[in-house]
Amino acid sequence: MSRETLRPDDSRWGPTDRISLESITHGFDGTTVFEDVSLAVEPGETVAIIGPSGVGKTTLLRMLALFLRPDDGIVRVDGDDVWALSKRDRLEVRRRVGMVFQEANLFDASVRRNVAYGMQVRRRWADRLRRHVERLLGEENRRVIEALELVGLADAVDRNVGSLSGGEAQRVAFARAIAYDPDYLLLDEPTSDLDPRNTAVIEDAVTAARNDGIGVALATHDMNQARRIADRVAVLLDDSIIEVGPTERVFTDPGDPRARKFIDGELVY
Template identity: 65%
Template sequence: MIRLSHVSKSYGDEVVVDDASLSVEPGEVVAIIGPSGVGKTTLLRMLALFLRPDEGTVELDGTSVWEADEDTRLELRRRVGMVFQEASLFDASVARNVEYGLRIRRGWDDRLRDGLRSILGSNGTPEAVEGALDVVGLDDKLGQEADSLSGGEAQRVSFARALAYDPTYLLLDEPTSDLDPRNTGLIEEAISEARDRGLGVVVATHDMHQAERIADRVGVLLGDGFTEVGPTETIFEDPSDERTRKFISGELVY
């Protein structure tokens, strides 16, 4: 699992994340909910091993990431994929955009030999890319230029690019922000399929209804760490912390 233990992160005098702990296992979806500006993206970046916390520890499958040597840390990073809030695609075909992650993360030949077919059932380059796009419902867009896609389609290509290199953990930062209902639904279906394939998925979202739909567990982040982390049904129907209850009911306004 990925485990954050009592992590804190500040930028100058501003404390962005304070004493937060969270664990994520393969085969589950964890949603992080909270208002804008409480540190959800910073927390994701620590989970993605992009940011080193000022305090606390980050472990991936028992290895303390920031105590490991640089080569080990690089290998651990390759097991974590991240999809950002805004899709950033290259001026190339959809297929070339999805291929990029394979080439960068492990090398094209190693990727095909060692892992992709275990997730997507593919034995060759075209099938590998098509498999990732099939998960997000875009296998018919293989040769289309990325700059001709809608915003929702572009975000789904970003999802496919992260999924294609077979990470163990997939992190998504507001993946359906400003998307229409159809694209939102397709990305939520892709998240569920990723979980069913054994990935650990973390979704940071301000949409509490989305968290309720897709997550196995929910963490409520309110600016001073998590008020609580627990099963989705418990968080929404019987939270143990009064701040959680007020936030979910709309009584606590940020």
């Protein structure tokens, strides 16, 4: 199901529902990383961010995940300028955004404990009470199993993460990010170290999440992958997003000659 067919019939989202960077400028140690970068990801779409290694794809995702505050510009989630919010409100916003990293970064515990973690860190009393009720009713376990089923690892729920292969670990990391039902999902080259089978499982899971209404931002240097699963593609090059648009249009008819060179593998950087 394409984004265009998904969204118009869906009344779940308001007109401002998106996660976005607006005119972001940022640098490290006097070196500019981004210059006037803008990008938005809407619910129910997958946006692939492509670009050469070291161009700042991870930094861009970390800004969307609120790890980093930009030097200038606005990060918005569903209309809110998140860095203008109180710390408490910003925490609530963070809890609506999930992230999967290049490494699985699992905790040294069972698969179940890892996947349930996102549901367990809610600290408001009402949330705690709800969590205990959910646990009593088996709701937490149901969501853990559901998330693991999405990546084909429901049978591994009681295994220790030390016994997982690299691909399985990354699939658990994906399940962990999706289990607490985030509105937006940020994926930082989640399949770069995986074999085709594990890559396919995660790509299917990404598509399922997107079809379920989650807005997905995917940083990848695998252009075939971007072409397979993204609704839109943004090309990050020379400190800014030089091209953004529907996937097929960007790959077949990019407006910026640098984007054309990068896609054709002719760009020397």
